[in-house]
Each structure stands twice: as structure tokens, then as C-alpha cells.
Amino acid sequence: xxxxxxxxxxxxxxxxxxxxxxxxxxxxxxxxxxxxxxxxxxxxxxxxxxxxxxxxxxxxxxxxxxxxxxxxxxxxxxxxxxxxxxxxxxxxxxxxxxxxxxxxxxxxxxxxxxxxxxxxxxxxxxxxxxxxxxxxxxxxxxxxxxxxxxxxxxxxxxxxxxxxxxxxxxxxxxxxxxxxxxxxxxxx
Numbered sequence: 001x002x003x004x005x006x007x008x009x010x011x012x013x014x015x016x017x018x019x020x021x022x023x024x025x026x027x028x029x030x031x032x033x034x035x036x037x038x039x040x041x042x043x044x045x046x047x048x049x050x051x052x053x054x055x056x057x058x059x060x061x062x063x064x065x066x067x068x069x070x071x072x073x074x075x076x077x078x079x080x081x082x083x084x085x086x087x088x089x090x091x092x093x094x095x096x097x098x099x100x101x102x103x104x105x106x107x108x109x110x111x112x113x114x115x116x117x118x119x120x121x122x123x124x125x126x127x128x129x130x131x132x133x134x135x136x137x138x139x140x141x142x143x144x145x146x147x148x149x150x151x152x153x154x155x156x157x158x159x160x161x162x163x164x165x166x167x168x169x170x171x172x173x174x175x176x177x178x179x180x181x182x183x184x185x186x187x188x
Contacts, residue, residue: 001054002063007034011055018056030055038097038108041085046096065108067099120150129158 001018005011011032017025032055036048050070067086071079076091084101099108118126123135132149176182 001056001059002034003056003059003061004063005055005057007036007063008032008053008055009035009049018054026056026058028054029057036097036108040095041087041098042095044095048096070097120148120153121155124155125157129155129161 009032011030013030014028016028018028019025031052033049033051034053036050038046038048040046050065051073067079067088070088071077077096078089078093080087080089086099086101087095088097090096097108101107120135124130124132127135132153135149
């Protein structure tokens with residue numbers, strides 16, 4: 001169960017209710033398939049696809065995972081625990097999910113999504129070729145570090161778009177007698 005709609009690969013809208021452990025009842029918004037980037041105890045990241053996950057818009061800031069339900073779906077998963085750790089293994093005994101005890105809850109350890117460092121040119125192009133003043137970090141509320149404008153940097157696309165064309169030569173001054181004898185072009 002989750003309230004995070006971004007978790008889902010696909011979700012089918014469905015109305016209903018779910019009774020939680022504290023006997024409160026909340027409405028469901030749908031059901032679908034989602035993916036967890038599960039981190040194993042040896043820091044490998046594996047994609048775990050979960051089917052029939054309930055979307056509960058009013059669940060709160062946590063997602064609930066039934067460890068036993070994963071084992072009971074009949075796809076060869078097994079459950080093991082050791083001290084404060086809980087593990088789910090695939091059919092070939094490969095660890096796919098690791099949970100650590102946090103107070104009274106087993107918390108799934110998730111792999112962090114990462115992104116490569118983006119160059120100033122890539123930011124400039126992704127934002128639609130704005131001026132360097134606009135790309136400065138203090139114009140944004142996130143904490144992403146943006147590259148400073150490289151020395152002598154110029155964008156070929158911006159230069160091309162800002163170029164001006166000269167007016168063609170007056171046709172009355174020169175006339176051609178045959179096709180392609182006189183061609184006027186601008187390579188600015």
C-alpha cells in the first residue's frame with residue numbers, strides 16, 4: 001500500500017476501502033504495478049516489481065509492505081531474518097530485498113537513484129536556451145549544483161538564431177538572361 005502515485009508503472013482507478021491495523025478505514029484510489037529499487041545487504045540494487053499494490057491517497061507519508069504477502073504469492077520467494085535484519089530471497093536464493101529494524105518497523109532499504117553530472121551546455125539546452133543570467137542557481141529553489149558559465153562559452157544554436165540577414169541585392173540593378181545566371185544568397 002502506498003500513497004505515492006509516482007511509485008506505479010501503471011495504476012487502474014478503483015474505489016473501495018481498506019481497514020488498517022489500528023481499525024481505521026481509508027478509501028482506495030486504485031490498484032496497480034509498481035517497482036522498488038531494493039538495496040541488498042551487500043549494496044547491490046535490484047528492481048523488484050510488485051503487483052496488485054493498493055494506491056491509498058490518504059495513507060500518509062509512509063508505504064506499507066507485507067513481507068509475508070510477498071512470500072505467499074507463490075513465485076518462489078522465501079523470507080529469512082537475522083538479528084535486526086529481514087531478507088527476501090528469490091527462487092535461486094539471491095537476495096532481492098533487505099529490511100532493517102527501525103524502532104518497531106522493518107524498513108526496506110532502497111537504492112538511491114543517481115544521475116550523471118550535467119554540463120552547462122546541457123542545462124542551457126534543456127531549459128530552452130535561456131540567457132546565462134537565468135541559469136544561475138539562485139534563481140531556483142532546489143539544491144542542484146549547476147555549472148558556472150564556462151569562459152568564452154557560446155551556444156551555436158543561439159548565435160544562429162540571433163543572426164540577421166542582409167537585404168537581397170536590388171533586382172532592378174542586375175538582370176539575368178538565363179536561369180541560374182544570377183543567384184543571390186546570404187551566408188551570415
